[in-house]
Amino acid sequence: MIRWFCPEVLLVLTGVTLILADALIPPGKKEWLPRLSILLGIALFIFTIWQSGQPMPEVWANLFVTDGLSLVFKPFFVLCLVGVTLISVRYPMGREEVVRTEFLALPFFSTAGLCLLASARDFLAIFVALELVAISLYLLAAFHRSRAASLEAGMKLLVMGGLSTGFLVMGIAWLYATAGSTEFSRIILEQAGRPASPALLFAVGLILTGLAFKIAAVPFHAWAPDVYEGAPTPITAFLAIASKAAGFVLLLRIFCLGAFALDSVGWVFRPILLTMGIATVTLGTLAALPQRNLKRYLAYSGIAHAGYMLLALGTWGESGMGTVAGYLWAYLLATFPVFIFVQELERVHGNADMRHLDGLAQRDPGPALGLTLCFLSMAGLPPLLGFSAKLSVFTALWSAGEIPGLVVGVIMAVVGLGFYLVPIRAMYWEREPDVVPAQRFPSFLVWILLLAGAAQLILGFQPRPLVRLVEKSLAPMVSGNLQGK
Amino acid sequence: MNFGEVTLGHYLALSLLLFLIGLAGVILRRSLLVVMMSLELLLNAANLALVAVGKFHGLPDPQVAVFFVITVAAAEVALGLAILVAIFRIKRTTAVDQMASLRF
Numbered sequence: 001m002i003r004w005f006c007p008e009v010l011l012v013l014t015g016v017t018l019i020l021a022d023a024l025i026p027p028g029k030k031e032w033l034p035r036l037s038i039l040l041g042i043a044l045f046i047f048t049i050w051q052s053g054q055p056m057p058e059v060w061a062n063l064f065v066t067d068g069l070s071l072v073f074k075p076f077f078v079l080c081l082v083g084v085t086l087i088s089v090r091y092p093m094g095r096e097e098v099v100r101t102e103f104l105a106l107p108f109f110s111t112a113g114l115c116l117l118a119s120a121r122d123f124l125a126i127f128v129a130l131e132l133v134a135i136s137l138y139l140l141a142a143f144h145r146s147r148a149a150s151l152e153a154g155m156k157l158l159v160m161g162g163l164s165t166g167f168l169v170m171g172i173a174w175l176y177a178t179a180g181s182t183e184f185s186r187i188i189l190e191q192a193g194r195p196a197s198p199a200l201l202f203a204v205g206l207i208l209t210g211l212a213f214k215i216a217a218v219p220f221h222a223w224a225p226d227v228y229e230g231a232p233t234p235i236t237a238f239l240a241i242a243s244k245a246a247g248f249v250l251l252l253r254i255f256c257l258g259a260f261a262l263d264s265v266g267w268v269f270r271p272i273l274l275t276m277g278i279a280t281v282t283l284g285t286l287a288a289l290p291q292r293n294l295k296r297y298l299a300y301s302g303i304a305h306a307g308y309m310l311l312a313l314g315t316w317g318e319s320g321m322g323t324v325a326g327y328l329w330a331y332l333l334a335t336f337p338v339f340i341f342v343q344e345l346e347r348v349h350g351n352a353d354m355r356h357l358d359g360l361a362q363r364d365p366g367p368a369l370g371l372t373l374c375f376l377s378m379a380g381l382p383p384l385l386g387f388s389a390k391l392s393v394f395t396a397l398w399s400a401g402e403i404p405g406l407v408v409g410v411i412m413a414v415v416g417l418g419f420y421l422v423p424i425r426a427m428y429w430e431r432e433p434d435v436v437p438a439q440r441f442p443s444f445l446v447w448i449l450l451l452a453g454a455a456q457l458i459l460g461f462q463p464r465p466l467v468r469l470v471e472k473s474l475a476p477m478v479s480g481n482l483q484g485k
Numbered sequence: 486m487n488f489g490e491v492t493l494g495h496y497l498a499l500s501l502l503l504f505l506i507g508l509a510g511v512i513l514r515r516s517l518l519v520v521m522m523s524l525e526l527l528l529n530a531a532n533l534a535l536v537a538v539g540k541f542h543g544l545p546d547p548q549v550a551v552f553f554v555i556t557v558a559a560a561e562v563a564l565g566l567a568i569l570v571a572i573f574r575i576k577r578t579t580a581v582d583q584m585a586s587l588r589f
Binding site for chain 2: 124127128131135138139142145146148151152154155158159161162163165166169170172173174176177180181182
């Protein structure tokens with residue numbers, strides 16, 4: 001009985017409940033809705049964690065499976081949702097302040113799609129889940145209707161998302177034409193031990209293109225900085241972390257354990273993934289240097305991180321797969337606190353310009369310290385968490401013998417250190433601007449940032465919990481694969 | 486005049502052609518309205534391929550998939566038009582090159 005209440009069902013029910021509650025609650029009591037949504041989000045997170053300990057059977061004839069990957073990433077997505085809900089409540093919406101229930105409810109639907117995605121093992125299911133995620137996000141990105149930038153961000157996301165959908169659907173059509181099915185286990189059975197036909201490779205290429213848009217990999221990255229800058233900050237965080245992670249979960253599922261985990265496909269697509277990884281790391285790192293807007297800066301930083309994960313994916317092995325899973329968690333823990341800060345910065349100053357960081361350390365030493373630790377962790381400085389993540393990427397590349405990827409990765413990690421130092425330098429060495437706004441950051445922000453900084457340190461020294469998580473994501477995978485056959 | 490039988494290859498070639506036209510439209514056209522029409526063309530090219538594959542291989546699944554794609558495309562366009570109207574209210578234009586508030 002309880003197994004029907006998987007996170008997806010509960011997420012959709014919660015979203016519907018919130019919208020209904022908005023209609024039923026009298027206008028004077030609306031301020032309860034944000035609190036309700038936060039509480040429900042946290043309850044769902046606890047439920048998802050609890051359920052990941054329970055054995056779950058496969059349902060819908062292999063369309064929807066529960067394996068290590070889905071068990072590790074459903075809590076990831078729901079955690080993103082909790083974070084987004086927490087900061088959505090404080091997003092300064094201006095004159096649209098009254099109609100914001102959808103702003104709180106839509107992320108629940110989007111997260112339901114993400115969780116479905118983590119469990120899907122059929123391209124048609126993947127398509128439907130991806131669209132559930134994407135269409136909610138188009139709406140959310142354009143939600144701040146009085147700001148032209150937000151509308152443009154929504155439009156750009158929609159056009160790019162539509163393009164990626166087109167590639168994906170075309171890939172699915174060609175997959176039907178060559179393999180006769182879109183179910184992973186059947187494709188494997190059909191294609192194993194044969195040389196890959198050009199039509200199959202074409203289908204894989206189309207699907208990879210569709211997903212490359214989602215993870216903002218070069219050369220399909222151009223939308224990311226614009227959309228990240230224009231969208232409301234909570235949605236930017238969701239796009240940058242949850243949506244990107246979803247793309248990688250799909251790539252892992254497709255290339256490492258499902259559908260195209262074939263040597264014949266790998267022979268062609270490993271070099272492509274590695275080349276894309278190299279290009280993505282290089283562009284993300286170099287283009288971040290001149291950025292003066294924190295949201296654009298984080299977009300390029302996210303592109304660079306996607307590049308490292310693509311490099312790990314290009315090693316095409318189990319170690320590469322575990323590395324990506326661990327890297328995503330490290331990315332979440334280091335990036336989300338920064339987005340929380342960016343939103344508070346926008347509340348105080350009206351935009352996320354980097355010059356507002358000048359002299360922050362004298363004004364607010366707590367947030368400055370937390371932010372510094374997060375930025376250094378993103379840069380991959382030992383002994384912080386990001387260092388373990390980057391190190392595991394490099395180890396995977398080394399053991400796979402991918403020397404060009406390794407060399408570029410290491411060089412860009414060093415260059416990246418330079419660009420992560422830009423905000424840190426601004427906080428500690430720049431003089432405070434003369435016009436000091438009277439408002440200070442709320443105390444909860446100080447605590448969150450300090451906590452996040454401490455997490456970088458603690459998990460950096462003792463990455464055992466994360467390693468266990470990654471092992472969990474790996475362990476049942478192989479058996480799950482066999483069950484599929 | 487007899488051009489021979491129409492095969493799956495013909496349909497797939499046509500769908501690829503339509504796909505490329507749609508892609509070119511998305512990349513090159515200036516008006517957002519036309520860009521969205523091109524997106525539709527892109528998805529319908531894929532639909533054509535799906536239907537043809539279903540017909541020639543005798544599979545029901547691809548033909549069912551078409552309904553999913555149509556539904557999703559409709560939702561996407563409805564949303565796109567809504568955003569377009571909102572953009573037009575603020576900027577009084579739907580030209581792509583006027584969408585430049587997000588540049589560094």
